Amino acid sequence: MSIEQNQQIPSVKPWVAPLLGELVDFRRELHANPELSFVEYKTTERILAQLRAVGLDPVALEETGAFVDVGTGPIALALRADIDALPILEETGLEYASVVNGVAHSCGHDIHTTVMLGVAKVLKSLDDEGKLNGRIRVIFQPAEEKMPGGALSVIAAGVLDEVPRILALHCEPRIDAGKIGTRIGAITSASDTIKIELTGRGGHTSRPHLTEDLVFAMSQIAINVPAVLGRRIDVRSAVSVVWGQIHAGSAPNAIPATGYLAGTMRCLDGEAWEGAGDLLDEVVRQVAAPYGVEVKLEHTRGVPPVINNEDETDLIEDSARAEIGSAAIVLTPQSMGGEDFAWMTNKVPGSMMRLGTRTPGGETYDLHRGDYIPDESAIEVGVTVMAAAAVRAIAQLNGAVEGATSSA
Secondary structure, eight states: OOOHHTSSSSOOOHGGGGGGHHHHHHHHHHHSSOOOOOOOOOHHHHHHHHHHHHHOOHHHHHHHOOOEEESSSSEEEEEEEEOOBBSSOOOOOOOOOSSTOOOOOSSSSSHHHHHHHHHHHHHHHHTTTOOOOOOOEEEEEETTTSSTTTHHHHHHHTTTTTTTTTEEEEEEEEEEEEEEEESSSEESOOEEEEEEHHHOOOEEETTTTGGOOOHHHHHHHHHHHHHHHHHOOGGGOEEEEEEEEEEEEEEEEEEEEEEEEEEEEESOOHHHHHHHHHHHHHHHHHHGGGGOOOOEEEEEEEEOOOOEHHHHHHHHHHHHHHHGGGGGGEEOOOOOOOOTTTHHHHHHHEEEEEEEEOOOSSOOOTOTTTTTOTTHHHHHHHHHHHHHHHHHHHHHTTTSSSOOSOOO
C-alpha cells in the first residue's frame, strides 16, 4: 500500500483516547458481575444501555446477546465479541473481583466485550463527524463457553446474512500487552467433549474374576483410547484425547458397579476431526470389549478450527502496523483450544487476532485459571486495532485503498 493510500485512512487514536477511562470502568463492572452462557441477561442490558447512550440503535438477540450497526450503506465488516463467563472461582483478590460465587471472567471475555463496545463508540463518533462513510456491524455473542457455542444461534438469527467478512480477538496471556498475535490458517483446534459411563457386576477385590473389573477397564480406556486414535489417524493432525474426570468406587476393597470418564478430544485439522469423531465410538467399544463392561458413550461434537483467511489477517496486520507499529505484531502459534468463532469463519471469510494481556516483565498466566489478571492497557490496543480495521475495511469496500473486500 502506498503512502498516498495510507494517508486516506486517518488514525483512530484521537477518538480512542477520550474513551479509555469509561471503558476500564465498564470492564471492571462487567468483571465483578459475570454471567454464565445463555444467562447473560444483565451483561446484555449493560451493553445495550451503553450503546443507546451514544445514540446507537442496538438489536437484542432472542435471549441474550445483541448486535449494532454503525453507519449506513452495505456492511463492510463485522466485529465479534463473546460475553459469557466461566464456572470458575475467582482467586485474584482484585477490588473488582467477581461477586458471583463460582463464576468468573477467567477467559477474558470482559476484555473482548469492552474492546468491541469501545470500537462501536469510536465508529459512532467518526460517523457523527461524517468520517466513517460506511457501515460496520458489531456483534456481542452469548455462550462461547457452552459447546457447540452461541455463534450458531447468532448465525441462525441471520446476523451474518449481510456480512462479507468478520474479525474477532482473544486475550493471550503469553503475549505482552501492547502487542498482538496473528497467523494465517488454523489458529485454534477442533474440540469435542467425551463422556463415558461404564456399568458391570461389582464385587470383592479378592475375586475380580467373578466381576467385570470396572476400574481396570476404565484404566485401559483412559490409556489406550488416546493411543489407538494416535495410530489410526494421521499424526500430523495432532488428535489429542485428554481426560479431566475419572470417578469410580468408594472403598479400597470393593470393585464398583459403575464408573465415569470425561474429557476432550482436540484436533488441529478439520477433516481429521470429522474422521476422528466417527472413529471414537468404535475405538472405545473395542478397548472395553475384553472386560465385559457395558459402555454408554456421549460424544458431543464441539467446534471446528478457526481458519484465519489471508485477506482478513492482512487487514488486521495493516491496521496494527499503521496504528501501533510493525514491532507490535508477532506470529502466534496454533492453539489446541476450541473457539466457536469457527462457525462464523466457516460462513464468511474472517480472522481472529490474539490480544496480548501480559504485563511486560510480569507473570505469565493461563486462561481458565481463577487467578488470571489481564493488563487493562490491552483494551486501548484492542480498540485501536479493531476500529482501524473497520475504517480500513470501509475504505477497501469503497475502493479508496487496495485490498480485497472479501475472499468469498
